[in-house]
Amino acid sequence: MNLQLLAFMILSLVTLGAAFKVITARFITHAALYLALSFVGVAGLFLLLNADFLAAVQLLVYVGAITTMLIFAVMLSQVEEIRQGAAEEGFWRRILSARFGVIPLAVAAALAGVILYLYRFANWKAVPVAPDPNTTRSIGQAMFTTYLIPFEVASLVLLVAMIGAIVLTMKKEDRSR
Amino acid sequence: MVNFVDLTVFLAIGILLPAAMMGAGALLRPQRPGKVKLEPYECGEIPVGDARIRYHIRYYIFALVFVVFDVETVFLYPWAVIWKSLGLFGFVEMMIFLGILVIGLIYAWKKRVLEWI
Numbered sequence: 355m356n357l358q359l360l361a362f363m364i365l366s367l368v369t370l371g372a373a374f375k376v377i378t379a380r381f382i383t384h385a386a387l388y389l390a391l392s393f394v395g396v397a398g399l400f401l402l403l404n405a406d407f408l409a410a411v412q413l414l415v416y417v418g419a420i421t422t423m424l425i426f427a428v429m430l431s432q433v434e435e436i437r438q439g440a441a442e443e444g445f446w447r448r449i450l451s452a453r454f455g456v457i458p459l460a461v462a463a464a465l466a467g468v469i470l471y472l473y474r475f476a477n478w479k480a481v482p483v484a485p486d487p488n489t490t491r492s493i494g495q496a497m498f499t500t501y502l503i504p505f506e507v508a509s510l511v512l513l514v515a516m517i518g519a520i521v522l523t524m525k526k527e528d529r530s531r
Numbered sequence: 532m533v534n535f536v537d538l539t540v541f542l543a544i545g546i547l548l549p550a551a552m553m554g555a556g557a558l559l560r561p562q563r564p565g566k567v568k569l570e571p572y573e574c575g576e577i578p579v580g581d582a583r584i585r586y587h588i589r590y591y592i593f594a595l596v597f598v599v600f601d602v603e604t605v606f607l608y609p610w611a612v613i614w615k616s617l618g619l620f621g622f623v624e625m626m627i628f629l630g631i632l633v634i635g636l637i638y639a640w641k642k643r644v645l646e647w648i
Contacts, residue, residue: 493609
């Protein structure tokens with residue numbers, strides 16, 4: 355067994371194991387942390403594909419930003435409602451019960467069917483291309499020459515997002531100051 | 532091509548070192564858990580109620596500002612790699628990009644969202 359296959363198997367195991375714990379964890383905060391671990395595994399898989407910039411983006415955006423937003427969403431929501439059910443019954447009893455289990459299982463089975471169908475019958479056009487030796491450099495080269503205007507517009511989009519967030523979360527009495 | 536062997540060694544040490552330290556600690560220390568010892572630490576105060584409460588919406592703004600600057604960092608990586616070959620032009624480009632985001636920071640500062648109340 356070569357080293358790359360071994361690395362792939364370890365990373366897949368971490369990704370899938372963490373993803374499984376996301377849906378079976380007792381507390382939703384633990385589920386969010388397992389989701390972060392799953393994202394780290396995906397970042398490792400990107401590294402194996404020689405996509406080092408994509409791996410860095412995966413770590414920064416998914417592990418950093420998305421997980422933070424998720425944890426804050428949990429912190430700001432009424433957790434008592436979420437905790438009933440999940441913490442008291444446990445995952446397996448819930449998934450086997452008719453009330454909670456049938457629809458998620460049906461959706462998961464349908465999705466798995468579509469993925470397997472695509473994997474088996476889709477017409478993949480495999481063109482052997484040598485991987486880019488330095489993806490970050492190529493992306494930078496394109497971003498700062500050809501796609502200069504979209505790059506600068508991206509900062510405006512971020513600015514709008516930030517001001518929008520401030521306006522939406524500030525209360526009226528805070529805003530008057 | 533980045534050498535990922537270094538990264539793997541780094542990752543392995545990063546996992547093994549804390550595991551070894553905590554494992555050695557678990558083997559060496561006496562095991563006498565008590566009710567007081569297992570309480571969550573709240574700076575010497577006796578903990579009241581549950582840790583999972585609904586937090587104030589004010590904390591959310593810190594998360595949102597973090598996310599904006601997190602995404603900004605994504606753009607800094609490719610810039611840092613080719614910074615020298617771009618020269619002054621690339622420097623000015625990035626300064627405009629950062630300048631626009633600093634406007635957001637100044638806005639947040641002026642609206643006093645960064646202050647603790």
